[in-house]
Amino acid sequence: MDQTGQAGGTQVGAQGAHADPVRGDILVVEDTPASLQLLSRLLTDAGYRVREAPNGELALWSAQAQAPELVLLDVRMPGIDGYEVCSRLKRMPGLDEVPVIFLSAHSDTDDKLRGFQVGGVDFISKPFQFEEVNARVQSHLKIRRLQQQLAAHNDRLQKESRQRLAEIAHLNRNASATVYCAALMHELNQPLAAIMSNAEAAELFLKMNPPQLDDVAEILSDIQRDDRRASDLIQRMRELLKKSDPVVQKLDLNDVVRQVCTLLSGEARMRRIVLEMQLAPQVLPVAADPIQLQQVLINLVLNAFDAMAQLADGARAVCLATRRNGNTAEVLVSDQGCGFPEGHERVFESFFTTKPHGMGLGLSIAAAIVQAHGGSIWARNNADGGATVGFALPGQP
Ligand SMILES: Nc1ncnc2c1ncn2[C@@H]1O[C@H](COP(=O)(O)OP(=O)(O)OP(=O)(O)O)[C@@H](O)[C@H]1O
Numbered sequence: 001m002d003q004t005g006q007a008g009g010t011q012v013g014a015q016g017a018h019a020d021p022v023r024g025d026i027l028v029v030e031d032t033p034a035s036l037q038l039l040s041r042l043l044t045d046a047g048y049r050v051r052e053a054p055n056g057e058l059a060l061w062s063a064q065a066q067a068p069e070l071v072l073l074d075v076r077m078p079g080i081d082g083y084e085v086c087s088r089l090k091r092m093p094g095l096d097e098v099p100v101i102f103l104s105a106h107s108d109t110d111d112k113l114r115g116f117q118v119g120g121v122d123f124i125s126k127p128f129q130f131e132e133v134n135a136r137v138q139s140h141l142k143i144r145r146l147q148q149q150l151a152a153h154n155d156r157l158q159k160e161s162r163q164r165l166a167e168i169a170h171l172n173r174n175a176s177a178t179v180y181c182a183a184l185m186h187e188l189n190q191p192l193a194a195i196m197s198n199a200e201a202a203e204l205f206l207k208m209n210p211p212q213l214d215d216v217a218e219i220l221s222d223i224q225r226d227d228r229r230a231s232d233l234i235q236r237m238r239e240l241l242k243k244s245d246p247v248v249q250k251l252d253l254n255d256v257v258r259q260v261c262t263l264l265s266g267e268a269r270m271r272r273i274v275l276e277m278q279l280a281p282q283v284l285p286v287a288a289d290p291i292q293l294q295q296v297l298i299n300l301v302l303n304a305f306d307a308m309a310q311l312a313d314g315a316r317a318v319c320l321a322t323r324r325n326g327n328t329a330e331v332l333v334s335d336q337g338c339g340f341p342e343g344h345e346r347v348f349e350s351f352f353t354t355k356p357h358g359m360g361l362g363l364s365i366a367a368a369i370v371q372a373h374g375g376s377i378w379a380r381n382n383a384d385g386g387a388t389v390g391f392a393l394p395g396q397p
């Protein structure tokens with residue numbers, strides 16, 4: 001194969017070498033030894049770090065051993081040709097984004113099209129002018145580096161926003177801690193009272209003559225069961241309040257609604273609100289973090305409670321309904337309260353509140369959590385008064 005690097009190239013190289021000692025790590029793949037050496041020397045003189053590969057196999061091996069920043073790849077080579085090398089590179093993890101510039105003596109339109117189809121970014125015809133090679137290499141390296149910076153920047157932003165969401169969500173969870181504590185105390189009362197009356201009964205059985213040991217054994221197992229119930233409750237509360245990374249698992253949405261109703265039943269009783277469930281008859285499997293889903297629901301139900309504060313006793317009711325809707329599983333929280341204010345699209349924004357002591361975080365956190373689960377959330381006023389807030393999550397098989 002005959003091609004020549006033109007004299008001008010070395011000149012550019014000399015300038016480049018002063019500007020930046022290492023301008024890029026380039027893998028040159030070319031089967032003709034003379035061309036390989038020439039291109040390699042010109043690029044080295046121009047300040048690039050150059051690796052040489054005399055055929056496709058060695059090129060792939062070298063790229064895998066250490067990813068180059070750019071590949072100059074001859075199209076026609078014995079063994080695997082340039083197109084094949086390129087498409088294999090594009091399938092290798094970590095190498096798929098490395099720009100590949102083809103070098104070809106037969107660069108008609110079809111050749112070029114094929115080169116772009118297998119993932120090449122540019123085409124240089126042989127015999128080449130080194131100035132052209134250098135200019136194209138430089139601009140593709142620049143594009144690649146800018147892309148990398150952008151991706152790193154994006155990653156950082158995403159990480160920061162996830163962290164911020166986690167912090168705010170935790171804050172909101174702590175703010176609801178009083179409600180959880182009230183619910184916990186109420187819930188704990190039941191097993192504790194049962195344990196106490198069982199213990200008293202056991203004492204009586206033991207005082208009998210002869211002591212009724214069978215009855216005592218039965219009572220002890222009841223006490224153990226109640227104790228487990230109490231510690232489950234405490235555990236659930238602990239999970240709700242601790243700062244932990246979300247763990248996505250397969251859940252029945254109906255179960256989550258039941259748990260939240262149990263958790264908030266004490267609060268509902270205190271506020272004289274009837275908490276009603278209308279659950280879909282079938283299981284509603286979703287993939288979600290259970291604690292985060294509980295948090296969404298707690299925020300919606302507490303809002304519904306707040307919305308009915310001014311209503312007369314006996315008129316306060318909140319309904320939690322679930323249903324399957326196509327491929328999604330939905331929860332709807334409806335109340336008969338004051339309804340959303342005018343221009344209520346803003347209620348999902350952080351810090352939007354109409355309450356004197358509200359933080360304006362509940363709905364924005366609910367929305368962030370639902371969206372992070374691939375779902376959607378909406379809010380609307382009911383035709384017959386009050387409001388409904390619903391969310392849908394992708395259903396699981
Ligand atoms: N069920 C509802 N009925 C009527 N208005 C509602 C309802 N839910 C939310 N809103 C309105 O949306 C606003 C934002 O709700 P959001 O839960 O985000 O914040 P908040 O309840 O004010 O404060 P917090 O951070 O304590 O939840 C509320 O202040 C209220 O005006």
Ligand SMILES: [Mg+2]
Nearest residue numbers: 299303362363
């Ligand atoms: Mg709220």
